[in-house]
Amino acid sequence: MSDLEFAKHLYNEYEDYLERSLTIRRFKHSDILQLINKIKNKDKFKIKKAGLSSQGREIYLISFGAGKTKVFLWSQMHGDEATATMAIFDVLNFLSSQNKHDEIRKEFEQKLTIYFMPMVNPDGAELFQRRNIFGIDINRDALRLQSDEAKLLMKIFKKLKADFGFNLHDQSNQYSAGNSSKPAALSFLAPATDEKRKMTAERNNAAKLIAKLFKLISCFIPGHIAKYSDEFEPRAFGDNFQKLGTSTILIESGGWKDDTEKQFIRRLNFVTLLCAFKSIAEKSYLKEKIQTYDSIPFNQELMRDIVFRNLIYYVDGKKCLVDIAVTLNEINTKDAKNFYYKSVIDDIGDLSTLRGYNDYNFRGLTVEYGKTYRERIFAVEELKDLNFTEMYRNGFTSIVVQNCESREYNQFPINIVKKDCGENEENIKIDSPANLIFRKNNVVKFVVVNGFLFNTEDSLGNIKNGIIL
Ligand SMILES: [Zn+2]
Structure with a gap:
């Protein structure tokens, strides 16, 4: 199946995989604990307690597959950015289903090991706030590593040494895709590794994979995809992970008219992540041009x-x-x-x-x-x-x-x-x-x-x- 056919299947069959217990963004740690307990019985997944938040909430690492190429995804390090966490559970439903897509699942299993760390900041999610219980923005703590959540994320990252990393966030609904009247439903970035924003080999691969995803997802939401500001932020995780040798991709879930609970954006995340896995497994992103990545308009706050x-x-x-x-x-x-x-x-x-x-x-x-x-x-x-x-x-x-x-x-x-x-x-x-x-x-x-x-x-x-x- 071509990448585009696969994307269209996912988009059209989304309801088959939708995790129906998550319907609004203000779900809590207890809600995802229930879901993790449910998938514990599925032999497709290995589930590990990775560590604890400041207030003692368990943060889990869920893995799928036994392939050579490692993919690491983490979501909701900002407690009020919940869209991708919902989508991760939809993706897990896809991965543990049995149907006409068994072949691609098998390919994922053999070529990839995919690690999910949903809700990195459960204490923030409890209060539906960006920061953790100390008021620290975890995504500005990648160097000082004072918060339990940042420490844990760095520890797992260093242990996994993944080939690809997905840093999953929500952005303001005030962003448009470039100078247009179209909200940036999704914004991507291959974060820079220094002030000069030079292209390292890892960043290059991240940019090519984004080019692939941009082309695929644009079929569903033409003109609604942007690039996040590529200014180097020395304290952020994405920038540091890219520097440490993991091809890191930032995905920001933005706004969509009349989608207050971001359920349509969640569906786009579901399609995007699974398309990314396919492209990584089959290395199809290598055929993409950096110019495609460069052509994606930047976010503007219009x-x-x-x-x-x-x-x-x-x-x-x-x-x-x-x-x-x-x-x-x-x-x-x-x-x-x-x-x-x-x-x-x-x-x-x-x-x-x-x-x-x-x-x-x-x-x-x-x-x-x-x-x-x-x-x-x-x-x-x-x-x-x-x-x-x-x-x-x-x-x-x-x-x-x-x-x-x-x-x-x-x-x-x-x-x-x-x-x-x-x-x-x-x-x-x-x-x-x-x-x-x-x-x-x-x-x-x-x-x-x-x-x-x-x-x-x-x-x-x-x-x-x-x-x-
Ligand atoms: Zn964020």
Whole structure:
């Protein structure tokens, strides 16, 4: 089977291998422990306890095959970057299945030994945060090796001396593939080994393998693949592993419209990793040209969650034409198993260089900052009887409420003001909560409440949560 045919099979048959117990990014160490316990019974895999996190959570090394060429993959050294961990369990499902792809599995088994180290930072994952429990970024600890997780990763790396390494991360959804309106769904990099970014033999092979993957995966998401910044970072693992002689490939899972839980990006990871194994086993990457790698556009930070364009904005009676960008920030709930949104104004002015996942041309509409309703003080339980559309039509995006216990967010489609400062007119400022009203001929046509757009004419829109101001 050709590499492309294989890629298409994987892409189309993905559901057969999807690990259905993982559905959202905020799964925990206990969730993957269950999965590891399940595959312990499968003789395809060898499972070893590799070590412990700072808080004593077990980090495992799972291996497959007995071939000469060693491949080492590690994921989630940043605790809130979970996409590849999900994909690894899909890949394990593929490797332990029995079906028409038995031949390729056999080839993997004979030519490769593949080592997986999913969730390198389980303490960070527990809190769904980037850093470990000391607040250390493990990917800046490859030299000093102070964190237990970095020590462990380096120890396993040195023991394996793998031919290929896959450093699996998630990147900001604000990256576009070059100067385009296409989000960088995946970004690759063959990290540099020094400031001069010279091409070593190992880096060359990594770049060629990326060229191969770029061509294959571009068939599914043309224009959506980028290259991560190749600036040398002396403290990062990828750069050091490349220097120590392993052809190292960084894969960053980026953004995709309406894929909040990154399940489509997960599927792309699944296809990418298995295609990489095939190319390594068959050495097909050697036929690729470095120019292909060089031609991959770099990440540019041009994507925003929402951009509203061509708005008329008055301050002190003076008029300006502005665009406004809004960013939807995810804030973890206390148990870090879920999140709410706390959205902010990202930028205002000429934003013609930016692109919105949702991009609205609001020419002819005026914009104002949302107002606070304070004519009567409500109690929280009264809010359920409110006609919110009516509130919005009057320009209100927030409401003063007495005795509101929550300190963070609320389930109503409006923001709650606990301590009223009594200010009526507010200007639109960067980093302030994303609450806006849009009028035409003085009639409110749209509102934005906590970053979510609502059409007041036909009552359409979904405001996922309000916040407490
Ligand atoms: Zn990362």
